[in-house]
Amino acid sequence: MPPHRHHWHDLPRAVRHEVEQHTGGIIRAESLPDGASCELALTLHTATGPVFCKGGQSDGRTAWLYRKEARANRWLPDAVPRLRWTVERDGWLLLGFEHAPGRHPRLEPGSPDLDAVADLLATLARKLTPCPPVEVQPFTERWRGLIAPELVDGDTLLHTDMTPRNFLLGDRLRLVDWSAPCRGVAWIDTAFMLVRLVRAGHSPAEAERWAARIPAFAAADHEAVTAFADALVRLWERRQRRAPAPHREPLLDAARQWHTHRLNRQPSAT
Structure with missing residues (x-):
């Protein structure tokens, strides 16, 4: 079963404030429907552009997945969105990535x-x-x-x-x-x-x-x-x-x- 999905305003004020130290003021936070392993998956709309944020509770059952992804990111080629920042405080672990717009590819026969x-x-x-x-x-x-x-x-x-x-x-x-x-x-x-x-x-x-x-x-x-x-x-x-x-x-x-x-x-x- 996927974990319970949290939203931006579920986060403690101090956690949101620390995220904003990296992003600047957040105009709007848009929860994403996809992502089976994320407790929180958001597009954060800021004055300088969108940021993808994912994560969850730092002692939760999926926290090891976020830590593993953060360790690997610096070694990955540029086809992988870059990890820009990590926030861990007050029981939450959040990763902020370069925003990668797009749709999922189609795999059926004949798909370009x-x-x-x-x-x-x-x-x-x-x-x-x-x-x-x-x-x-x-x-x-x-x-x-x-x-x-x-x-x-x-x-x-x-x-x-x-x-x-x-x-x-x-x-x-x-x-x-x-x-x-x-x-x-x-x-x-x-x-x-x-x-x-x-x-x-x-x-x-x-x-x-x-x-x-x-x-x-x-x-x-x-x-x-x-x-x-x-x-x-x-x-x-x-x-x-x-x-x-x-x-x-x-x-x-x-x-x-x-x-x-x-x-x-x-x-x-x-």
């Missing part, structure tokens, strides 16, 4: 947005290899017991949450919400996005042809990718059994389709 998504994933894999010197969890640890570690071990900083709502397409495509980064083999983010394409109506074969445009995925070991698809199905089946959610079932079905396709392919087709 697919080119930008492929280009961004290729750029991120290239620029974030080797992994910057930021403390993040190895993917081998995150998926311990699901897959042989050597199949996903690598030295690329990964995002790992390839939901379309984390992409914003304006004058260029940006990738936001780096609250779950880890270190692993460079093709993992593309594999996560491939499942989203199947969910959006692509056949697994079509989604793999798209993914092959990203050099890291095109060079991936066939057995490793197939093992990843199998592990993803088992992981999402386990989550669905423990905490059923309507949005998970179509993604699980897409992962199953992809895994079946992998099992029926010949390695030479990679």
